[in-house]
Amino acid sequence: MATDIKDAVHTVDAAAVMRLFTGRPRLLALGEPTHGEGALLDTRNELFRQLVEQEGYRTIALESDCMTGLIVDDYVTSGAGTLDEVMEHGFSHDWGAFEGNRELVRWMRAHNTGLPTSERLRFAGIDGPLEITGAASPRQALTALHGYLAARVDADLLPCTAETLDRLLGADDRWTDPAAMRDPARSVGQSAEAGQLRPLTDDLAALLDAQTPYLITATSQDGWDRARLYARTAAGLLRYHHWMADTSPARMTRLMGVRDQMMAHNLLALVGRGPALVNAHNSHLQREKSSMRMGTVRVEWWSAGALVGTRLGKEYAFVATALGTIPHQGVDTPPPDTVEGLLYALPEDRYVIDSSQLATALGDTRPALRVSPWFGYAPFDPAHLARIDGMVFVRGVPQT
Structure with missing residues (x-):
């Protein structure tokens, strides 16, 4: 069997x-089973450089805030x-501190220097x-959308004023209260103000669509694309906050799905x-449903x-990454009957x-599912083997 596996x-x-x-x-899509490991x-980074130089790839997108990602894109395209x-302000989840992400941004900026705009590499956050x-x-997404439109279309077409949005949004800490994640009663997502903001956001997005030919000509494709990003982010956040206020058993399923x-x-x-x-994480890129256990409840939702x-269809490809060891997190040599164990040998x-x-x-051998001793690492599920396009295996990460 070892010889056959070597052929793969x-x-x-x-x-x-x-x-x-x-x-x-x-x-x-290149997945990863954990975040932040340098290897x-x-x-x-190495694969992206080769894909750029050999295959014409021009964008890299990471599992980071789509709004702050605009800061990174501005830097790599224009300096x-x-x-x-x-690195401090362009990434969420504190991922700007990862040296691998810093090296990626540095290389992209250096690569773009002197290139025509149409040939420059782009960066995007997808979260x-x-x-x-x-x-x-x-607030940030919704006011940016309103501002983009207010500067370019007849005021009579706008569904509301900036002052109305400011009043309905209120103080930002009402939205960001961390206690709301565990206590739906602390969320403002189903307040009267939030209820008014959702149709206003929909009307602003519809106006953006209706004025597309003029707006792209008056600004640029990039400017219109960013306005679309503001629109879908504002709508998504309002939807997410709405379900944060939900008290039904489906609350977490809805939040993960949104x-x-x-x-x-x-x-x-x-x-x-x-x-x-x-x-991004394998669980966000896989073709199967994603799942996680929260206490005694298993939550399932369709991944991105x-x-x-x-x-x-075939224009989307998913290559999962599997990992052998993470010594500093107690993830040691994988059992030999797992996918990771077979490749580790x-x-x-x-x-x-x-x-x-x-x-x-x-053949008919069914590898076992590896059990992780650390919550931050998700082993590869051998049941997913038929639904991936390939795999990258990294034997281990250095001890830190």
Whole structure:
């Protein structure tokens, strides 16, 4: 069996990844089983550089706040701000502190220097302005959308004034109260003001669509694209806050689903830019339902990858990443009957795996599901093997 498995593994490079597909996918999703580990980020960065240089990829999208991601995009395309400022303010979840992300942004800026606008690399965040402790106020996205329209269309077409939005939004800390994540009664998401904001947001988004030909001419494609980002982010945040105030048993299922819906909408918006590499947790990019256990309750929802893959078909590709060891988190040598254990027994540190060849090599053997001793790492589920386009395996991360 070992010889057969060796036939399924290849050197980690862009050429090996592209051989997994019959054509170049418009969205190539590279998953990861945990966040922030340097070996995974280095592998991602190396693959992205090769995809840019050899395959014409022009965008990288990360599981980070789509609004703050505009700061990163401005820096890599035009040099706005400083690298330190961008890493501090351009990423959510404190991921600007990861050296691999810093190196990615530095390289993209250097690559773009001197290139025509049409050839410059782009950066995007695909997550909503969401943290584990809660969600941002819709103020930034909603006022940016209103401001974009107010500066360019007849005031009589606007559904409300900026002052009305400001009054309905109120203080931002009403929206960002971390206690609302555990106590629906603390959420303002189903208040009378929030109820008025939702149709106003819908009307602003409809006005943006209705004025598309004029707005793109008056501003630019990029300007209109950003306004669309503001519109879908404002609507998504209001929807998320609405369900934060929900008291039904489906509350967490809805919240998880809204988050991945927001990711899916942001991914679909990238399609027109040309081929893009997307890097996020495996659970957000897989074609199967995602799940997590919260106490005694198992919560399931459709991932962003499942939603996008259904829309794009073969133009969406998902390459999962599996990992052998994370010594500093107590994730030691994987059991030999798991997918990670079978790959860990091979001699090299990194591989691209042809999942169909691996499935053939395994035959009727059903690998066991690895059990993680650390909540921050999710092992690869062998039941998903038939629904991935390939796999990257990293043997381990250095002890820190």
